[in-house]
Amino acid sequence: MKPTDIRNPDYFHKVVDCQWACPAHTPVPEYIRLIAAKRYTDAYLINWKSNVFPGILGRTCDRPCEPACRRGRVEEEPVAICRLKRVAADNKEDSVAALMPAPAAKKNGKRVACIGAGPASLTVARDLLAIGYEVHIFDGDAKAGGMVRTQIPRFRLPESVIDEEVGYITRLEPVLHLGERVDSLKAFLAQGWDAVFVGTGAPRGRDLKLPGQAECAANIHIGIDWLSNVSFEHIHTIGKRVIVLGGGNTAMDCCRTSRRLGGEDVKVIVRSGFDEMKASPWEKEDAMHEGIPILNFLNPREFTHENGKLTGVWFTKMHWVEEGGKKKLVPSGEPDVHYECDDVLMAVGQENAFPWIERDLGMTFDKWDMPVVDQVTMQSSIANVFFGGDAAFGPKNIIWAVAHGHEAAVSIDLLLTGEDVKQRPGPGVTIASTKMGIHEWAYDNDPSLDHRFRVPQVEPEVALRNVKVEVEKGFDPLLGFKEARRCLNCDVQTVFAADLCIECDACVDICPMDCITFTENGEETALREHLKAPALNLTQDLYIADGLKTGRIMAKDEDVCLHCGLCAERCPTGAWDMQQFYLEMTHAGCSSAPKAKPAPQPVGAK
Secondary structure (H helix, E strand, C coil): CCCCCCCCHHHHHHHCHHHHHCCCCCCHHHHHHHHHCCCHHHHHHHHHHHHCCHHHHHHHCCCCHHHHCCHHHHCCCCCCHHHHHHHHHHHCCHHHHHHCCCCCCCCCCCEEEEECCCHHHHHHHHHHHCCCCEEEEEECCCCCCCHHHHCCCCCCCCHHHHHHHHHHHHCCCCEEEECCCCCCHHHHHCCCCCEEEECCCCCEECCCCCCCCHHHHHHEEEHHHHHHHHHCCCCCCCCCEEEEECCCHHHHHHHHHHHHCCCCEEEEECCCCCCCCCCCHHHHHHHHHCCCCEECCEEEEEEEEECCEEEEEEEEEEEEEEECCEEEEEECCCCCEEEECCEEEECCCEECCCCCCCCCCCCCECCCCCECCCCCCCECCCCCEEECCHHHHCCCCHHHHHHHHHHHHHHHHHHHCCCCCCCCCCCEEEEEECEEECCEECCCCCCCCCCCCCCCECCHHHHCCCCCCCCECCCCHHHHHHHHCCCCCCCEEEEECHHHCCCCCHHHHHCCCCCEEEECCCCHHHHHHCCCCCCCCCCCCEEEECCCCCCCEEEEECCCCCCCCHHHHHCCCCCEEEEEEEEECCCCCCCCCCCCCCCCCCCCCC
């Protein structure tokens, strides 16, 4: 194998699995260490620069970082990364706004319009306003926030948190056009904007249109529309017997909201199996904790009614079969089942709707009638029109919308400063030794052995009485400290300098995970099998260093390394060092930055 080029910013970035998995690439271990040190404001600001909405995401993020967390490889549950974000938000100083960028003192003369006031558009606005752009935000609703405000129930996300974090952006002085819906992109472009960003979400819920639906339509609701009506306080009650169709997070929000609005017998009924449901595991757990059963392998086929009133739903039983090497859901042949109900909420998916984009504009649409959008630049086939969030590639979640917003802002800045949107500046990278003494480090290399702590919740008898009572209390500072200490500091890298090594094998002997091997070089497949402990995770690279006096190589399995620093403490020559790697993603305004910042060579290396 070739030696590892640790100067490549992506190498150590990929070792920080949580940051690598986060679409916005938030420096997770760094802000967790700050929480452990009670530096909540600093932790909040690191989050705010990357993911823009720490308090919102600390309650609602889909947590792509947590399945990647290295702690989950050495015990059952990962660090509660998402809920630690909320710890920073809940405990930051009130003066945090004073530490954020002020409105630009001078405008650059460029006008950018954001259609939609959701998280993607707000991210674009935040990034561009700070560097002198005049940004206008249009939305049909009376308040900014988009689906974050209208479709996430208040028992998960209080409106005060939305107001606060949207306020950090509006203080940068965008021109708000709230209550103004854009009905024609052609007419809008004719207004002479330098660039337009479309962040309108996926506003249309899918409708099953089953037999019997028209006859009892008053009691059959599209889930996302119903949630919006609850948020706007247009709906206050629901029938006692409720069926929620669908297995995603919207279905979980619908069933839990129904319990708070008078639903006594609320069921979630899903066509697929429990494990195939799109809802996050914790969302399913929260619903079941509130006494809501989830019934699987039932496909709705017909609504029943009497004198124009809904009485129930017929379901066909389903099961998986193998067909052509693929699993397929088909009817099981068992008798259909009927469940009585007073109301049905359909949460079977969301769709994009672009009736306001004329098809003669020159914009390219794909076979699903979606605008063709570059997945890196977020640019459409019209050079100055960009998309992001659910409007770009279909429904995802808030953190993806933020990531799209950052990338679109970079592209808009490159375009409007006359540069190539595809030649994107590289991230900012630093790597520095944490050595303070022979056996002392500038970080705590003795992580806690505690198992994951549970977030305290309000008692069900209180929570279920009011749709606005927040269920999760969040970690208090003590629990936040204890959970933070479970982090394995994956951004503090074991960096090896071969020219200092005397091949005494002291590091091999002391490594608790048997992840270091000195051996003859070879092809990767064979080498992985013949290390001291076989390296079985092919998605995680091996760290290879040559230049040893014996001609052998050092091979380290990054997959199971605990970053404990014992190898560096034991090494008599200083060939091993613990160096903190910090990667900060490129934001708009860095168009003149170098295309990549290589990490420096390790201490002692030639």
